[in-house]
Amino acid sequence: MRFMMVVIPKGCESAAANARPDAEAVAKMMEFNKTLQKAGVLLGLDGLLPPSTGARVSYTDGEATVTDGPFVGASEAIGGYWIVQVRSREEAIEWAKRAPMSDNEIVEVRQIYERRDFPADVQKAAEGFEELPNAAAAKA
Numbered sequence: 001m002r003f004m005m006v007v008i009p010k011g012c013e014s015a016a017a018n019a020r021p022d023a024e025a026v027a028k029m030m031e032f033n034k035t036l037q038k039a040g041v042l043l044g045l046d047g048l049l050p051p052s053t054g055a056r057v058s059y060t061d062g063e064a065t066v067t068d069g070p071f072v073g074a075s076e077a078i079g080g081y082w083i084v085q086v087r088s089r090e091e092a093i094e095w096a097k098r099a100p101m102s103d104n105e106i107v108e109v110r111q112i113y114e115r116r117d118f119p120a121d122v123q124k125a126a127e128g129f130e131e132l133p134n135a136a137a138a139k140a
Contacts, residue, residue: 003092013077015050028100047080
């Protein structure tokens with residue numbers, strides 16, 4: 001089973017475009033990342049720049065509208081993620097509990113859909129699209 005562990009750091013939603021974590025926080029995160037890697041459960045990970053550097057594309061009546069960050073009214077923002085392959089939701093949660101997070105920060109754990117999770121008609125609609133390497137590896 002694949003899970004995405006989404007990092008929601010406090011203050012990310014209003015961070016300046018040039019905001020970066022400090023070396024101590026990165027060192028702790030790298031140790032955790034190495035632990036995931038050594039355990040053989042890590043499929044992918046990345047940190048994200050603050051929302052002030054991003055854009056949102058919203059749709060109304062078939063028209064796309066682009067809004068540059070920061071985003072008014074946003075109370076939480078994604079700061080990064082890990083994708084892990086584990087045996088259960090409980091195991092994914094146990095890994096998330098070990099993440100080196102500060103007070104009031106969040107790691108949200110969400111299972112990733114597999115093609116087989118969908119009804120036959122949805123699977124048929126997805127035919128012809130090659131799954132990405134991590135998805136294929138998760139099935140092995």
